[in-house]
Amino acid sequence: MEYVNSRFGEMTGLSGEDYIGGDLFAWHPDASPPQNPEQTLAEAKETGSAQREFLLKRGDGSAFWCREMTSVIRDSDGEVTHYLSITEDITDRKQVEAQLIQTSKLATLGQMAAGMAHELNQPLYIIRMAADRCLMEMDEGTLERETEREHFEIVVEQCQRMADIIGHLRIFGRRDALEPSLMDPSACVRRAVEMVLEQYRLEDIEITAEIPEEAHVVMGHPIRLEQVLVNLLSNARNAILENAQEEADGPKGQIAVALADDKSTSQISVTVRDSGGGIPEDKLDSIFEPFFTTKEVGQGMGLGLSVSQSIVSEMAGELSASASGAGTCFTLTVLYHQQHR
Numbered sequence: 401m402e403y404v405n406s407r408f409g410e411m412t413g414l415s416g417e418d419y420i421g422g423d424l425f426a427w428h429p430d431a432s433p434p435q436n437p438e439q440t441l442a443e444a445k446e447t448g449s450a451q452r453e454f455l456l457k458r459g460d461g462s463a464f465w466c467r468e469m470t471s472v473i474r475d476s477d478g479e480v481t482h483y484l485s486i487t488e489d490i491t492d493r494k495q496v497e498a499q500l501i502q503t504s505k506l507a508t509l510g511q512m513a514a515g516m517a518h519e520l521n522q523p524l525y526i527i528r529m530a531a532d533r534c535l536m537e538m539d540e541g542t543l544e545r546e547t548e549r550e551h552f553e554i555v556v557e558q559c560q561r562m563a564d565i566i567g568h569l570r571i572f573g574r575r576d577a578l579e580p581s582l583m584d585p586s587a588c589v590r591r592a593v594e595m596v597l598e599q600y601r602l603e604d605i606e607i608t609a610e611i612p613e614e615a616h617v618v619m620g621h622p623i624r625l626e627q628v629l630v631n632l633l634s635n636a637r638n639a640i641l642e643n644a645q646e647e648a649d650g651p652k653g654q655i656a657v658a659l660a661d662d663k664s665t666s667q668i669s670v671t672v673r674d675s676g677g678g679i680p681e682d683k684l685d686s687i688f689e690p691f692f693t694t695k696e697v698g699q700g701m702g703l704g705l706s707v708s709q710s711i712v713s714e715m716a717g718e719l720s721a722s723a724s725g726a727g728t729c730f731t732l733t734v735l736y737h738q739q740h741r
């Protein structure tokens with residue numbers, strides 16, 4: 401490294417002089433996600449410039465997000481002589497983004513409230529039945545020890561079920577950590593499906609899920625990935641309900657969720673396919689724009705897909721939509737974490 405300016409020292413909390421003469425990039429060994437300097441340089445050489453965003457700890461332990469843009473400087477023979485790196489503190493932007501993600505999630509949670517109330521009502525009903533029966537038999541003097549025990553077991557089991565639902569809701573509603581971590585994507589997809597399962601069943605929407613027990617780990621925010629899935633599921637549900645024929649028999653529509661672990665491309669792909677009537681070809685791109693919605697005022701903000709796409713690109717993955725039979729298929733792909741390739 402030949403030169404750093406004073407602002408660099410202010411930002412990192414370390415003196416620039418420490419780096420002069422050292423390796424370029426040696427100043428961020430603990431970046432999260434971990435950085436691969438060789439890859440950055442190779443990309444900059446090939447395309448002229450490379451860009452990365454990562455979280456970094458200052459000397460005093462505090463963390464900040466930075467964006468690093470690296471470009472190449474060539475001599476008259478076209479040989480690369482220098483790399484020029486500009487590092488920008490983007491913590492404010494990341495915080496605004498996190499706020500938007502959170503706001504959109506709370507709006508989704510609001511829309512799910514009715515279904516959630518039902519989820520909680522069911523175990524309550526079962527508990528009530530068990531207690532009523534015990535009380536009745538107690539009054540009649542016919543309550544056997546065995547029955548008593550069985551019913552208490554039901555009560556405990558159902559209380560646990562309610563605690564699980566509430567616990568999950570609390571975690572889902574919480575803000576995610578700033579820092580991404582390694583996570584199992586199949587667990588996120590499974591939790592998202594479980595969260596809507598009961599509500600959709602009540603609305604006559606069939607939902608099937610093909611999710612392996614475990615998949616390769618990926619780097620990201622687990623609650624945010626779950627949020628993406630819930631957004632896709634809720635869009636599929638809305639499309640099905642809007643498209644449903646009033647008096648038709650049978651289910652109103654189907655949603656199929658699948659997660660595949662593709663070893664040949666080192667990618668995880670998740671697909672959410674619905675039978676909700678589809679999206680006109682010329683709208684397939686605009687649906688990812690912020691505030692694009694076909695819903696009535698007050699029904700949707702048009703943020704679901706744009707927030708989902710920003711969450712997926714933060715994981716260096718891709719989210720796309722395509723026509724599929726009588727509906728739409730959304731595909732999310734993300735590379736395995738490097739250590740596990």
Ligand SMILES: Nc1ncnc2c1ncn2[C@@H]1O[C@H](COP(=O)(O)OP(=O)(O)OP(=O)(O)O)[C@@H](O)[C@H]1O
Binds near residue numbers: 639
């Ligand atoms: N599975 C789908 N089938 C048909 N149309 C869809 C589907 N998913 C999204 N769309 C279309 O894309 C638009 C944008 O979706 P997006 O999730 O971004 O916003 P929204 O659902 O309208 O509102 P919000 O998600 O903020 O509540 C929807 O209004 C709808 O027209």
Ligand SMILES: [Mg+2]
Binds near residue numbers: 634703705
């Ligand atoms: Mg939506």
